[in-house]
Amino acid sequence: MKTLRIGGGAGYSGDRIEPAVELAEHGEINYLVFECLAERTIALAQQAKMKDPALGYDPLLEARMLAVLKTCAEKGIKIVTNMGAANPLAAAAKIREIAVSLGLPKLKVAAVVGDDVLAQLQAGDYRDDTGEPVAALGARLLSANAYLGAQPLVDALAAGADVVVTGRVADPALVLAPLIHTFGWAMDDWERLGQGTLAGHLLECAGQVSGGYFADPGCKDVSNLARLGFPIAVVGEDGSIEITKVAGSGGSITTATCTEQLLYEIHDPAAYLTPDVVADFSRVTMTQIGPDRVAVSGATGHPPSGMLKVSVGYIDSYVGEGQISYAGSGALARARLAQEIVAERLDMIGAALTEVRSELIGVNAIHGAGLAAQSAEPYEVRLRVAGRADSMREAIRVGNEVETLYTCGPASGGGVTKSSREVVAIRSTLLAAAQVQPAIHFEEI
Structure with missing residues (x-):
């Protein structure tokens, strides 16, 4: 055959x-x-x-x-x-x-x-x-x-x-x-x-x-x-x-x-x-x-x-993101404090965000807070904050606020990255x- x-x-x-x-x-x-x-x-x-x-x-x-x-x-x-x-x-x-x-x-x-x-x-x-x-x-x-x-x-x-x-x-x-x-x-x-x-x-x-x-x-x-x-x-x-x-x-x-x-x-x-x-x-x-x-x-x-x-491809929005790491004794508490600071700052400066997601990678980023509560405290953790906006200008502000944690946040934060991008989405x-x-x-x- x-x-x-x-x-x-x-x-x-x-x-x-x-x-x-x-x-x-x-x-x-x-x-x-x-x-x-x-x-x-x-x-x-x-x-x-x-x-x-x-x-x-x-x-x-x-x-x-x-x-x-x-x-x-x-x-x-x-x-x-x-x-x-x-x-x-x-x-x-x-x-x-x-x-x-x-x-x-x-x-x-x-x-x-x-x-x-x-x-x-x-x-x-x-x-x-x-x-x-x-x-x-x-x-x-x-x-x-x-x-x-x-x-x-x-x-x-x-x-x-x-x-x-x-x-x-x-x-x-x-x-x-x-x-x-x-x-x-x-x-x-x-x-x-x-x-x-x-x-x-x-x-x-x-x-x-x-x-x-x-x-x-x-x-x-x-x-x-x-x-x-x-x-x-x-x-x-x-x-x-x-x-x-x-x-x-x-x-x-x-x-x-x-x-x-x-x-x-x-x-x-x-x-x-x-x-x-x-x-x-x-x-x-x-x-x-x-x-x-x-x-x-x-x-x-x-x-x-x-x-x-x-x-059907279209421009949906703009997303800004910032990340920072904490390690050693008390890393989780310092990361949570940093998370609270960024949330308060974004509200204080009036960032026009339609959606915000904040998570601790290695703790609750995938399975959420419920399962995280059952786990031992990690020795290192990375904070990620992302926000969606209708303009690039507003999206950029998310990463900028995470970056300021270097000098205005908890001790020993490091490895900051930040980015912003246009989001192309699909409908059918x-x-x-x-x-x-x-x-x-x-x-x-």
Whole structure:
């Protein structure tokens, strides 16, 4: 039976690059997939594009392409990625530039565009998941990107693309598209589309299915995480799936690691909504068939809803933060006194904050005051104060007040850090798939 080997080269924008190189050099793969877009990432990319129209793609795109492009070209490995973020056209141009510099002038690079639907949302009467009109965001509105499905990627591969770079697409579509293209699956073969979507879902976070974010010493031990190997999906023409990794690489692929990734970000296992298929993972079974080899089966699917999820990025607020440490005898009491001083000062100077959070890291920052009361007093503690405001000017005042504890607070405070930042937030809405028109652009020499 014909099979396809697809490597998961990245699970988020800042992921390690070495495991992708290992996949390209030793994984015997046919496709290398880089999944680098989180919900908020594309809104931040839109901000970058507003400042410079030549930017807006993933900041590590150049480094990744320099690391793997020549090897992939020599081995006939095709690359599929959403590193185009807010600017797939510029990303494709950069990849072509790198290809030429590496002596690969014949490499065909395709950009998939059409996910940017900001103009449509601004012109129409759409409400987001809070029930508010999208238009009410006004000048705070940064971006609106629809989750595209696999079809435009399939079309790009059919047209001979060696590299396909997209903006916002459904994560599993990056894996599903090569399967549809290679095996000629019909777009209404719901069972195979369900299995292909499952393969994409298992690969989309890269190292997570190989033991990353899984390890818990003494309970769930994973070896050599510093050399974590990223996963390979071996998918058959019939939709059969095996998850594995490069022999000798770090980490571990077991039914447990695969099960945790299967459950990741799944709302209803029987109805995982994607643009291509409503996948049903409720009867998935996993079998350990060898060291770092797990067979996965049982997914199926149903026709998609005809609606596409749209991520709406907007400027939400500004956050200021300050931190300071106390150590030694009486550290907790001094930290609490510092906490009280900052709270009083922010009130005294009339800081216009819409929300304030103050916590003692190592005491109550994660589980709250209830559990903290049952614990022994720590020898060292770090105070963190954060405040949300409607302007950067007000947000900055939070860190400044923490910093003044150096000379106006309890004894022996040290290690102050302070920062302030604009907060980009995400809401969601729906748009009819028929209103979104993806297109393919080939970057020419």
